[in-house]
Amino acid sequence: VSDLFTQSAIIAIFAGGIRLSVPLLVASLGETFGQRSGVLNLGVEGIMLLGAFGGYYVDLKTGNPWLGLLVGVGVGLVMGLVSAIMSVTFKADQGISGIGVFLFGLGLSDLLFQKWVGTPRGIDKFPELDIPGLSNIPWLGEMLFQHSIVIYLAFAAVPLSIYIINRTTFGMNIRAVGENPEAADSLGVSVARIRYTTVTIGGTLAGIAGALLAIDLGIFQQNITNARGFIAVALVYFGAWRPLGVMLGSLLYGFVGALVLQLKVLEIVPNQWSDIASMTPAVITILALVVVASRFRPPGALTKPFTRGA
Amino acid sequence: MLMALGASPVKGFTKLLTGAFGSWGALTETALKATPLLFVGVGITIAFRANVINIGGEGQMVAGGLLATIAALNAPHFPAIIMIPFVLSAGLLGGAIWGAIPGALKAYYGVNEILSTIMLNVVAVQLMNYLLRGPLIDPEGGGRIPQTQRLVESADLPRLFGSGRFHIGPLIAVAAAIAAYIVLWRTPLGFRVRAVGLNADASRYAGIPVKRTIVLALTMSGAMAGLAGAVLVFGSESHRMVTDGSTAGFTGSAGFNGIVAALFGGLHPLWTIPASFLFGGLLVGGNAMQRAIQVPSALILALNGLVVIFVVSSDRLRKRLLERPPMVIDDPTDLIPPVQEATPAPLGPGSAGGDP
Numbered sequence: 001v002s003d004l005f006t007q008s009a010i011i012a013i014f015a016g017g018i019r020l021s022v023p024l025l026v027a028s029l030g031e032t033f034g035q036r037s038g039v040l041n042l043g044v045e046g047i048m049l050l051g052a053f054g055g056y057y058v059d060l061k062t063g064n065p066w067l068g069l070l071v072g073v074g075v076g077l078v079m080g081l082v083s084a085i086m087s088v089t090f091k092a093d094q095g096i097s098g099i100g101v102f103l104f105g106l107g108l109s110d111l112l113f114q115k116w117v118g119t120p121r122g123i124d125k126f127p128e129l130d131i132p133g134l135s136n137i138p139w140l141g142e143m144l145f146q147h148s149i150v151i152y153l154a155f156a157a158v159p160l161s162i163y164i165i166n167r168t169t170f171g172m173n174i175r176a177v178g179e180n181p182e183a184a185d186s187l188g189v190s191v192a193r194i195r196y197t198t199v200t201i202g203g204t205l206a207g208i209a210g211a212l213l214a215i216d217l218g219i220f221q222q223n224i225t226n227a228r229g230f231i232a233v234a235l236v237y238f239g240a241w242r243p244l245g246v247m248l249g250s251l252l253y254g255f256v257g258a259l260v261l262q263l264k265v266l267e268i269v270p271n272q273w274s275d276i277a278s279m280t281p282a283v284i285t286i287l288a289l290v291v292v293a294s295r296f297r298p299p300g301a302l303t304k305p306f307t308r309g310a
Numbered sequence: 311m312l313m314a315l316g317a318s319p320v321k322g323f324t325k326l327l328t329g330a331f332g333s334w335g336a337l338t339e340t341a342l343k344a345t346p347l348l349f350v351g352v353g354i355t356i357a358f359r360a361n362v363i364n365i366g367g368e369g370q371m372v373a374g375g376l377l378a379t380i381a382a383l384n385a386p387h388f389p390a391i392i393m394i395p396f397v398l399s400a401g402l403l404g405g406a407i408w409g410a411i412p413g414a415l416k417a418y419y420g421v422n423e424i425l426s427t428i429m430l431n432v433v434a435v436q437l438m439n440y441l442l443r444g445p446l447i448d449p450e451g452g453g454r455i456p457q458t459q460r461l462v463e464s465a466d467l468p469r470l471f472g473s474g475r476f477h478i479g480p481l482i483a484v485a486a487a488i489a490a491y492i493v494l495w496r497t498p499l500g501f502r503v504r505a506v507g508l509n510a511d512a513s514r515y516a517g518i519p520v521k522r523t524i525v526l527a528l529t530m531s532g533a534m535a536g537l538a539g540a541v542l543v544f545g546s547e548s549h550r551m552v553t554d555g556s557t558a559g560f561t562g563s564a565g566f567n568g569i570v571a572a573l574f575g576g577l578h579p580l581w582t583i584p585a586s587f588l589f590g591g592l593l594v595g596g597n598a599m600q601r602a603i604q605v606p607s608a609l610i611l612a613l614n615g616l617v618v619i620f621v622v623s624s625d626r627l628r629k630r631l632l633e634r635p636p637m638v639i640d641d642p643t644d645l646i647p648p649v650q651e652a653t654p655a656p657l658g659p660g661s662a663g664g665d666p
Binding site: 040042046082086090092093095096097099100101102103104105106107108110111114115222223226227230231233234237270275276278279282283285286289290293294298 | 363365415419420421422424425426428429430431432433436437439440443444556558563566567569570573605606608609610611612613614615616617618619621622623624
């Protein structure tokens with residue numbers, strides 16, 4: 001077990017944890033916007049799968065991960081709009097319509113992969129960006145400052161989200177629409193427009209998260225997200241609808257994932273124990289759901305479609 | 311959609327239909343594929359009647375399969391007539407436990423059941439991987455293949471119609487659907503479940519134990535999925551429980567596709583029977599289509615997703631239209647109009663199977 005406490009293992013766990021947490025962080029930040037405005041979009045998993053395939057495919061064909069990321073943006077934008085049409089205009093049941101988006105994304109991404117690619121081939125990743133000066137700090141430098149640029153951007157989105165939600169008019173409208181759409185509506189805020197915007201933001205970030213995941217792994221396979229999109233939805237509850245809490249939840253999953261990876265690489269414990277270790281974040285999340293349910297109140301209008309005068 | 315993939319739609323649909331319903335062999339294959347969908351779908355309808363959404367079918371199937379497997383590995387040498395009910399009950403219990411947890415969390419702690427059932431899916435798959443790679447692994451497999459040994463033969467589900475793969479699983483599923491219908495509409499318990507689903511506050515004033523009813527509804531819902539898991543294990547060709555590391559590897563995504571079947575059946579246990587058969591047919595026919603015109607059967611999954619999207623979007627539309635005149639509600643099924651016409655066009659030929 002002492003192998004686990006060597007410098008290289010600890011650095012690998014920290015650096016890997018940060019890397020692994022990014023797709024979850026991006027997807028759940030997006031979902032935070034939707035939920036704060038009263039829409040629970042369970043389709044994140046499906047949108048991530050489509051974004052992952054789009055990003056993978058374009059990166060494979062062009063060799064340019066940035067173009068792959070751009071396609072992730074496009075796919076997410078379109079799917080976000082579709083989700084908004086379902087949940088806002090058609091007032092579909094938010095628990096079930098997301099399952100439709102999930103099955104659609106799962107099927108279509110696999111279908112296109114088999115049809116257009118067939119055998120998995122590796123793709124180019126984002127270049128790493130060592131921050132001058134900081135990256136030379138022993139331990140910390142390797143853990144925090146030798147990542148690809150998208151990782152810094154993802155974490156920069158956390159304070160940005162906090163600022164948007166808490167300090168801008170748009171953010172205030174989001175919270176108003178999420179807490180009391182009738183009141184917001186009576187003051188001239190368009191509930192539909194705000195929700196369309198937040199759900200589309202959420203979809204776009206989910207598409208980005210999928211593309212980031214595929215490009216980071218350098219590969220695509222059926223169901224590559226493996227429930228990450230669903231976990232992202234739960235992490236918004238975990239984080240009590242606050243970007244900072246969402247980030248902590250994402251990091252928890254990332255670190256445990258990296259720890260499990262190290263356990264497997266170092267072979268210091270029997271393999272099946274890593275399955276138990278992978279189980280812990282999910283169990284912690286369930287416990288966190290209980291704590292959050294008793295301590296925090298979800299946005300008042302969460303999962304409730306708004307009909308004027310109803 | 312088929313044309314976009316550069317294949318002949320006519321040939322594709324012919325293959326899809328004949329592959330699913332065209333012969334006796336195809337029909338039995340379809341019935342087998344429909345079985346887990348029906349179990350899960352019936353479970354979904356029970357939960358939905360109590361106004362609870364159960365997305366945890368996948369995890370509940372795994373939990374049921376695992377407990378049934380453990381029961382079979384540890385049971386004394388019962389004859390088949392005792393062994394089969396014994397292992398199926400274990401499966402039922404496993405699913406029930408996995409359903410009771412989110413039920414209790416919702417009723418007593420206010421935890422959103424959509425999230426807790428999803429997280430329990432994640433826990434279940436890790437638990438399955440741990441058990442099948444560790445304590446339950448086949449001692450003869452050299453510790454390499456994550457699967458159990460061949461389970462006792464007395465637990466094999468009896469085959470029907472001679473030598474085919476068809477076993478009694480589909481019959482159990484149909485019986486379960488009928489039982490769910492009777493419980494929901496002909497017993498006081500079912501009345502309480504439906505009352506809580508229609509109006510929890512009014513039910514509370516009427517003296518119905520709302521919390522306990524919610525737990526019970528999710529427990530029964532999970533039990534159905536657990537049965538599906540057990541039937542998958544003991545009706546399988548290999549008669550073992552095997553994992554490829556994912557839930558879908560064991561369940562074939564029936565925990566999600568069962569939701570589609572239930573929705574298509576108007577969230578009514580009896581209508582879920584033909585709906586499951588239809589979607590089982592799509593899955594089987596999709597494989598036949600893949601072999602014939604090289605369109606991956608993942609197409610079927612994508613179509614299922616579209617079905618859900620259309621059904622939930624249009625169901626709501628119709629409800630909104632119905633909301634205008636005040637209604638006298640005798641039976642809550644009146645609230646859910648038949649959804650057949652909401653099917654997207656590509657499913658047209660198959661929806662004829664929607665009649666019992």
